[in-house]
Amino acid sequence: MAYRETEKMRQRKAQARQKIIESTWECVADGGFQSARVTRIAGLAGVATGTIYRHFESREDLFAEIFRLATQREVDKVAEALAITGNAVQRLDHALRHFAQRALKGPMKAWALIAEPVDPKVEEERLAYRRAYANLFEQAIRDGIAEGTIPDQNTRLAATCLVGAISEALVGPLSPTQTSELPDNDNNDNELVDTIVCFCLRGLTGTRS
């Protein structure tokens, strides 16, 4: 009798895939991609190691998928934060602040997505990630120039400077989140966010806000 995949089997497969994805993200959020071993993921997902390789060709392919999913979520958050009512400087202030606060609330996740040394396959996804942020910021900078709240400048390069400054300060190797200087209360978090956002906005507008 020929093998036929029933609807129930398809559902079960989709559920297993989803569980593997969730378990991988749990590992990554806990200790970065480096610590996300396939045996640990399998244990968390309650599947055999071999099952993972039936759903994903390799650990790298699984990680790239995780990266895409997590990325899209973060990029969507920044897009949402930029969509508030206000001029471009206010919208960028809101989005940068939102980005920084999310990173400080989940420093390991932020580090894994932005700065952790990863496999080239995942690095490719990261490129798309940085580009997506830069594109969002660039559009807002263009809006600001058009409405007169931001002085005329090379919008592409300014957006890249923004991405660099905020990434390095939040999750780079010198970041407080990566050293023993991690703020241990909300007040320190707020000061950190204020300082970074202030640097970024001054860099754009030349105005002390």
Next chain:
Amino acid sequence: MAYRETEKMRQRKAQARQKIIESTWECVADGGFQSARVTRIAGLAGVATGTIYRHFESREDLFAEIFRLATQREVDKVAEALAITGNAVQRLDHALRHFAQRALKGPMKAWALIAEPVDPKVEEERLAYRRAYANLFEQAIRDGIAEGTIPDQNTRLAATCLVGAISEALVGPLSPTQTSELPDNDNNDNELVDTIVCFCLRGLTGTRS
């Protein structure tokens, strides 16, 4: 007869080591660490592949050594550029400009040192690299606050933002040096440097310079 290393042999060994180091740097400058294959290095240095492993335990150890040497040279250049006569803003302007111009003159070298995905052993050296830059910038920012040319701020974080903004804009994945937008003449180079340095100094001082 017991083996004894003569002065002549020691000299020959030191020369071979030096030649290996120079050849490795030549490869890295040409195509990054990824492209620096041991066989190619050996060919350039005119030694057998095995000779390289008599001087360095592994390819990673050789790369880490290259990284340290190249790093120190670049950090020294920034320290020199910061040592000019003038106030802190002028000194930072000079140093950032110098850094940017050197990166644009040797984009592959700059990328290899700052942004290329590398082995963790080399990544450790990179951490020292970023820290050394941040320390130099931080000292200058402190001087600026003391003399009143830079407003009071978290100097550590501001220095980190500077390193992030200039690195990302110059050699990050979105940088013109990493895409087809590479400036093809000195005028464009100057515009690029002006834009980046301007963003950085505005970020620090809140003044349109």
